Structures are given as C-alpha cells and as structure tokens.
Amino acid sequence: MQTLSNPQTTPETTPAFDTTIHRRQTRPVPVGNVTIGGGHPVVVQSMINEDTLDVEGSVAGIRRLHEIGCEIVRVTVPSMAHGRALADIKARLQETYQPVPLVADVHHNGLKIALEVAKHVDKVRINPGLYVFEKPKPDRTEYTEAEFNEIGQKIRETLEPLVISLRDQGKAMRIGVNHGSLAERMLFTYGDTPEGMVESALEFIKICESLDYRNLIISLKASRVPVMLAAYRLMVKRMDDLGMDYPLHLGVTEAGDGEYGRIKSTAGIGTLLAEGIGDTIRVSLTEPPEKEIPVCYSILQSLGLRKTMVEYVACPSCGRTLFNLEEVLEKVRAATSHLTGLDIAVMGCIVNGPGEMADADYGYVGKQAGYIALYRGREEIKRVPEEKGVEELINLIKADGRWVDPE
Numbered sequence: 001m002q003t004l005s006n007p008q009t010t011p012e013t014t015p016a017f018d019t020t021i022h023r024r025q026t027r028p029v030p031v032g033n034v035t036i037g038g039g040h041p042v043v044v045q046s047m048i049n050e051d052t053l054d055v056e057g058s059v060a061g062i063r064r065l066h067e068i069g070c071e072i073v074r075v076t077v078p079s080m081a082h083g084r085a086l087a088d089i090k091a092r093l094q095e096t097y098q099p100v101p102l103v104a105d106v107h108h109n110g111l112k113i114a115l116e117v118a119k120h121v122d123k124v125r126i127n128p129g130l131y132v133f134e135k136p137k138p139d140r141t142e143y144t145e146a147e148f149n150e151i152g153q154k155i156r157e158t159l160e161p162l163v164i165s166l167r168d169q170g171k172a173m174r175i176g177v178n179h180g181s182l183a184e185r186m187l188f189t190y191g192d193t194p195e196g197m198v199e200s201a202l203e204f205i206k207i208c209e210s211l212d213y214r215n216l217i218i219s220l221k222a223s224r225v226p227v228m229l230a231a232y233r234l235m236v237k238r239m240d241d242l243g244m245d246y247p248l249h250l251g252v253t254e255a256g257d258g259e260y261g262r263i264k265s266t267a268g269i270g271t272l273l274a275e276g277i278g279d280t281i282r283v284s285l286t287e288p289p290e291k292e293i294p295v296c297y298s299i300l301q302s303l304g305l306r307k308t309m310v311e312y313v314a315c316p317s318c319g320r321t322l323f324n325l326e327e328v329l330e331k332v333r334a335a336t337s338h339l340t341g342l343d344i345a346v347m348g349c350i351v352n353g354p355g356e357m358a359d360a361d362y363g364y365v366g367k368q369a370g371y372i373a374l375y376r377g378r379e380e381i382k383r384v385p386e387e388k389g390v391e392e393l394i395n396l397i398k399a400d401g402r403w404v405d406p407e
C-alpha cells in the first residue's frame, strides 16, 4: 500500500521533481556549419524580406540577422533568376562577411528552381502542397484512389532529382507543410485536418527514404495554434510508430504583429518545446525580421533551453514593497544585463523566505525602509542603504569573480 509522506518537508528533503525538459531524440541534420537536432541547442532562424534579386540588399539583410543571433537565414526564390542570384549572395557573404547557413524557399512547381538553388544553399525548403501543383477543380466531388496515386507518382518523379542532388551534396531539405496550402488530393482524402498535414509530410519523407536520403527537417505550420499543436503532436506519434527520428522546425504562420503576435507564437512554439518537441524555431512576425530574434531567444531562455541573457526574477510589487521596484529593476538591468548566464532576483521583500527568489545567484531585496539586503543564493550577505544598492550588488559580483566589464 502506498503511504503518504509528511508534506511539511524542508527544501532539502522534498522529493526532487524532474523539472528538466526531456527533448525528443532526433537525428542530427547539418545545415552549413549549424546542426539541427541530435541534441544540439534549439536553432533560431528567420527570413529576410529583401528581394533576392537585390544581391547587396539581401547580403545586408542576412548579415543583420546573423549578427544578432539568427543562426540560419531563409530567402525566397520565386524564379530561376532569383535562384541564380543566390550564387552571388553566397559569394558576397563569403567576401564581405562570413558564410551564413542559408535556406531557399521553393514553391509552385519548383523543381528546376530547386535544382538550381541546391547548388548554392545549405538547405532547400519545399512545400508538399505546392511542389507539384495541381489547380483545384471547383466542381470536383471526389478524388479516386487512382487519381491520388497518379499524382503521387508524379510527385515521386519530380522529387527524385532534387533528393539525389541534395543527398549527393550532403545538404538538407525541409519538408514544410502548411495548413493553408494542403494539396486538393490531401484535402479530399484526409480533410482539412492535422492528419492531412501529417500524411502530406509522410508521403514526401517516404520518397526521400526510398532514395536513402535522411537529411530531413519537418514542419507543420498553421496560423491557428490548436491546429499547429495537434499536427506536430500527431507527427511525433506517427514518426515514433514508424521508427523515424527527423528533427522538427516549429512555427506559427501569420502570427501577426505586436504583443498578440508574440504571445500567439509563444503559445504554439513554447507549448511544444515544453513537451520536448522541436529542434529549430522561427517566430513569424509582421515586423522587420530582426524583431523576431529576441522573441525566439526569450522563448528558449524562459524554458531553460538556451541561456543567452541574464535571467531576472522580479516580484510584481504590492503594498508591502519597500522601494520603487520598476525603477530599481531597470537600474539593476542596466548595470548587469551583459552578465549572460547569471540569475538575479529583485524582490520588494522576502515575505516567504529566500526560496521566493527561485534560487537566483544574487538577490536584491527590500528589508526595511531605506535599506536593502543583498543575497548570494539563499544567504544574506549584507544590508546597505538603498541608494548604494546597485553599486554594492556590483561589488559583490566582482568580489565573487563573476563580473566582466561590458563591451
């Protein structure tokens, strides 16, 4: 019989709950000098919005994104001319900056373009709903199995040359399903559903596997978060059943802009990451692409998947607050935001003990009117007048040898 233990346990004796995210095991897929999957940190990516024919503009856009932490940059190639321009973009990056892992987005009936760009980029993204594009027939009432298979055969023939090219060059492919552009045959067979999205991806994966090509990354984006969540979860289940371990690229399409765009992306991407699903992410905002990168990093940092900035733990303040918390947090942040890796707590008081600070490395805590206490972990180190608080916090970090001067 199970016995209940005394709930009045100290932190030391509390049973250790597993708070780490167990990431789904995936195969490593190299994209230029970055690896997606295989236990590597979740990769951040975005897409420039310059016209790919504008070589100098595109090079500048790629560089801008890469310099702020975007690890893989996507460009669109609507025509052969755009595809050829990628050769110049790649060369200019090499001459004026450094190689940046590039992905080319190929859409409608894009075999020829895909074969061209496969020579220049590290990964080609195709959309199964558009790669072999059959115009939907408005008067259609059914899709026979024979018709379904006939197009399936055409897809195989059209995909093969691209797969062989990428396979032989050791490059990657993203099979990027989009809920809004499922092929008519999938819509008729599986409906406008996560199942249709998953089957669409699996059809392409199986063709790749039959040619012994497995440098694949899969995405199943939708603009509705519940649809996107269901599609990725179903994909994971189907891949597990089939013994497939392809990494997943997460994103919510057309998330919009501003606060809601960020929250919507976080709801979709963050939920899956918390379940261990996802190897690379893109937050799609209707804003300059540079704005997407901090959101990606905030999602990853908040889940403990990457540490790219100082983690500030701060209470919301209340009637007990002994100083202007917003102002102090701002001052502490201004002084310490370059100390990536540290956790710093700023608390109005310690109402429930130092554990409230979520075990931050350092704490700045209101103690009595005009005085604050500085903590190292759970230990109070000293009390100082409020106006010396930030300075003394810096001194404490320096004394511990954990300070570096800002660049």
Ligand code: SF4
Pocket (backbone or CB within 6 Å): 315, 316, 317, 318, 319, 320, 321, 322, 347, 348, 349, 350, 351
């Ligand atoms: S830590 Fe203290 S000041 Fe901050 S919200 Fe809680 S009770 Fe209020």
